Amino acid sequence: MDCSKIALTMLILGSVMILGTDARAQAAAPGPARLAQAPTPPAPPAASPSSPAASQPAAPTSQQPADPVGSVATLQGAASVTRNNATSALALRDPVYKNDVLQTNVDGTLGITFDDETTFTLKPNTRLAVDEFVYQEGGTNNAAVFNVVRGTAAFVAAEVAHTGNMRIDTPSSALGIRGTTGLVEVPEGGAAGGQVSIKLYPDADGRVGRIEVFGRDGAQLGILSRGATGFAVRPGAGGRFTVAPLQISALQAERDRSFVRQTFAARTVGRQIIQQRRTLQQQQRNQLRPNQPNQQRPGLLPGREQRPGLRTVPGGQPLPSPGTR
Numbered sequence: 001m002d003c004s005k006i007a008l009t010m011l012i013l014g015s016v017m018i019l020g021t022d023a024r025a026q027a028a029a030p031g032p033a034r035l036a037q038a039p040t041p042p043a044p045p046a047a048s049p050s051s052p053a054a055s056q057p058a059a060p061t062s063q064q065p066a067d068p069v070g071s072v073a074t075l076q077g078a079a080s081v082t083r084n085n086a087t088s089a090l091a092l093r094d095p096v097y098k099n100d101v102l103q104t105n106v107d108g109t110l111g112i113t114f115d116d117e118t119t120f121t122l123k124p125n126t127r128l129a130v131d132e133f134v135y136q137e138g139g140t141n142n143a144a145v146f147n148v149v150r151g152t153a154a155f156v157a158a159e160v161a162h163t164g165n166m167r168i169d170t171p172s173s174a175l176g177i178r179g180t181t182g183l184v185e186v187p188e189g190g191a192a193g194g195q196v197s198i199k200l201y202p203d204a205d206g207r208v209g210r211i212e213v214f215g216r217d218g219a220q221l222g223i224l225s226r227g228a229t230g231f232a233v234r235p236g237a238g239g240r241f242t243v244a245p246l247q248i249s250a251l252q253a254e255r256d257r258s259f260v261r262q263t264f265a266a267r268t269v270g271r272q273i274i275q276q277r278r279t280l281q282q283q284q285r286n287q288l289r290p291n292q293p294n295q296q297r298p299g300l301l302p303g304r305e306q307r308p309g310l311r312t313v314p315g316g317q318p319l320p321s322p323g324t325r
Contacts, residue, residue, distance in 0.1 A: 113270020
C-alpha cells in the first residue's frame with residue numbers, strides 16, 4: 001500500500017515537470033499566433049507647422065519688381081510713385097521700375113532718367129506710367145512704352161529709340177518716337193478735356209528726329225520732322241480723332257525750349273546716377289561669386305603665404321619646423 005502511494009506520487013510529480021517544460025517551450029517558440037498578436041506600429045504623427053514637410057514657402061502676395069529701369073535724377077517740390085497698389089513719396093536717386101506710375105504734386109517737378117539715358121521731365125500735376133521698358137546694351141529687341149495720362153512732359157529719347165521701338169501713349173494717340181526731343185501736353189480729363197498737343201524740338205546737338213502720330217485705332221495721323229513744330233489732336237466725329245498743325249508762338253517756343261533744357265540737364269545727372277548704380281551692382285555680383293581663384297584660404301593671415309618649412313602657432317607667428325633652423 002505504501003509502495004503504491006509512493007509510486008503514484010512519483011508519477012504525478014513527473015507529469016507536472018513534463019507539462020511545465022512543454023509550456024515553457026511553447027512560450028519561447030515563435031509562431032503565427034505571436035506574429036499576429038505583434039503590436040501594429042503607430043502611425044507617424046502629423047507634420048507640425050515647424051517641421052520641414054509642413055514649412056512650405058508661402059506664395060507671394062504681390063509680385064516684387066525685378067531690377068530697376070531708371071532713377072530719379074532731379075526733384076523740386078513733391079512727387080510720388082504708385083507701385084503694387086501702394087503710393088509713396090519719391091526722393092532723389094530713388095529707383096524707378098517697370099509698371100510704376102509717377103505723379104508730381106501741384107508744386108512738383110520731376111526728372112527721371114532710364115537705363116538707356118532716355119529722360120523725362122514732368123511739370124506740376126503730371127502723371128506718367130512706365131508701361132514697358134526693355135533695354136540691353138547692343139541688343140536688338142529694346143522697347144519702351146510710356147503713357148502720359150495727364151499734364152506736361154518733356155522727353156529726350158536715347159538708345160531704345162535708336163535701336164528698338166519707343167512709344168508714348170496719350171488718351172487720344174500713340175507716338176512713335178524716332179530718336180528726338182519733344183513735349184506732350186494732355187489736359188485734365190484726357191482727350192475728353194480738350195486737345196492733346198505734341199511738339200518736336202531739336203536734340204542737344206541740334207539734330208532733329210521724327211515723331212509719327214497714330215490714332216488709337218492704329219491709323220497714321222501725321223509725321224513731325226521739323227523743329228519747333230507740332231500737332232493738336234482733337235476729338236472728331238464718330239469717336240475718331242483728327243490732327244491739325246499747332247501754331248507755336250515765339251514766346252511759347254522759348255518757354256518750351258527752357259523746359260527742354262531742364263530735361264537735358266536732368267539727363268546729365270541721371271547718367272551719373274545710373275553709372276553709379278551699375279558699378280554697385282557689379283561689385284555686389286562679384287562678392288556673391290564663390291571660389292575665387294585668389295581667395296584667401298582659412299587659417300592664413302592676409303598677405304602671408306604658406307611656405308615649406310614653416311608652421312604657425314595661435315597668434316599667427318611662424319616657427320621653424322622640427323629639424324630646421
